[in-house]
Amino acid sequence: MSDGNKGAGPSARSKRADARRNQENLLDAAASVFVTSGVEAPVRDIAAEAGVGVGTIYRHFPTRADLIIAVYRHQVEACAEAGPALLASSATPHAALGQWINLFVDFLVTKHGLAAVLRSDNTSFDTLHSYFIDRLLPVCTQLLDAAADAGEIRPDLKAYELMRGVGNLCIGAEHDPSYDARRLVALLIAGLRQPR
Amino acid sequence: MSDGNKGAGPSARSKRADARRNQENLLDAAASVFVTSGVEAPVRDIAAEAGVGVGTIYRHFPTRADLIIAVYRHQVEACAEAGPALLASSATPHAALGQWINLFVDFLVTKHGLAAVLRSDNTSFDTLHSYFIDRLLPVCTQLLDAAADAGEIRPDLKAYELMRGVGNLCIGAEHDPSYDARRLVALLIAGLRQPR
DNA sequence: AACGATACGGAACGTCGTTCCGCTTTGCAA
DNA sequence: TTGCAAAGCGGAACGACGTTCCGTATCGTT
Numbered sequence: 001m002s003d004g005n006k007g008a009g010p011s012a013r014s015k016r017a018d019a020r021r022n023q024e025n026l027l028d029a030a031a032s033v034f035v036t037s038g039v040e041a042p043v044r045d046i047a048a049e050a051g052v053g054v055g056t057i058y059r060h061f062p063t064r065a066d067l068i069i070a071v072y073r074h075q076v077e078a079c080a081e082a083g084p085a086l087l088a089s090s091a092t093p094h095a096a097l098g099q100w101i102n103l104f105v106d107f108l109v110t111k112h113g114l115a116a117v118l119r120s121d122n123t124s125f126d127t128l129h130s131y132f133i134d135r136l137l138p139v140c141t142q143l144l145d146a147a148a149d150a151g152e153i154r155p156d157l158k159a160y161e162l163m164r165g166v167g168n169l170c171i172g173a174e175h176d177p178s179y180d181a182r183r184l185v186a187l188l189i190a191g192l193r194q195p196r
Numbered sequence: 197m198s199d200g201n202k203g204a205g206p207s208a209r210s211k212r213a214d215a216r217r218n219q220e221n222l223l224d225a226a227a228s229v230f231v232t233s234g235v236e237a238p239v240r241d242i243a244a245e246a247g248v249g250v251g252t253i254y255r256h257f258p259t260r261a262d263l264i265i266a267v268y269r270h271q272v273e274a275c276a277e278a279g280p281a282l283l284a285s286s287a288t289p290h291a292a293l294g295q296w297i298n299l300f301v302d303f304l305v306t307k308h309g310l311a312a313v314l315r316s317d318n319t320s321f322d323t324l325h326s327y328f329i330d331r332l333l334p335v336c337t338q339l340l341d342a343a344a345d346a347g348e349i350r351p352d353l354k355a356y357e358l359m360r361g362v363g364n365l366c367i368g369a370e371h372d373p374s375y376d377a378r379r380l381v382a383l384l385i386a387g388l389r390q391p392r
Numbered sequence: 393a394a395c396g397a398t399a400c401g402g403a404a405c406g407t408c409g410t411t412c413c414g415c416t417t418t419g420c421a422a
Numbered sequence: 423t424t425g426c427a428a429a430g431c432g433g434a435a436c437g438a439c440g441t442t443c444c445g446t447a448t449c450g451t452t
Binding site: 038040113116119121157158160161164165168169171172175176178179180183184186187188189190191192 | 234236309312315317353354356357360361364365367368371372374375376379380382383384385386387388
């Protein structure tokens, strides 16, 4: 653990110097291509942007999902860590939940195609889906439980369903100016409020 | 207009007998493959099921979207026609809206992959998207306006956004037993209710 | 300097949607 | 009935894609 590797991507240590350099170029190139062409950009485009062959991508990132995870790890991490912080700093658990969902939505909506890929039936994206669930579901559960315990929301919705619903609402939001995912998510959260 | 052609698919008239037969086999085969393998099933599978070559599919249905539209036209039509009927028979416009949305959701959820394809960024599905919008948006608008005029719901949500949101919530619902699209849609509709 | 381990590039493969064209079938007309 | 254009057909062929594989180049150690 002394190498700082976070555990899901390939290690940045114990490699040849050129290999490490390539891995970082690849991350930068992928991030850049994801911004301009979306997360579903062809692997060859990413390779070209990084100035490497496609084989190099697959050696460093065994599956596309691993590359995507590596690119967004920091932001997902930040989102996960924001959960408990919001719970501590907000007036009510419901307010914390709302703000955290906003964070999540902002993240998804600004990553072209990420929400869609999260729901792709392509099995090679399963590990991406799992990563999001593993990292964010506990956070969401904590917020949801706190709000439910406070009696602010109906207690019968699972965090998994909420996250999937929110993720789904974000699909395609980046392409269509007349579709405002944030607004619909807000409506969904409003529907969550306890009628009491 | 006397041939009964509804306008979007290829005409069933003025064709050679074998061509008409093939077209119908194709529709049956596609419907069957869609049920078992989903709407995104490979074209070659549909051709094989119908016992024809792939070229025959493209002659009858210039794009995949046309084939999908032809397969589901009747059900979309029924859904569209149910709108005004519900409005006339329901106690309140809001109730009619809720029931109509349920119809729409049931339709989407039972057609494997249809909701996803509706949101695909693949441009060849644009005409499918357009067909749904053209046929169903006016109906939804009518229901939404009626409910808004009755003061039952907040008046600031466009029918387009509602339909896209509902469609999005249905994506992937058929694969995951722990995700209940109907429940989330119901929550969304609940969020629509006027606080007043 | 030399050599084994490591990593690289990109050709090659399988799958997909879609197009194209030589051949077959149809149905009308002689 | 037969002949023959037009209509329709099958499936090979093409280009884009994700992924694998392997001959070659590079690294870093001796």
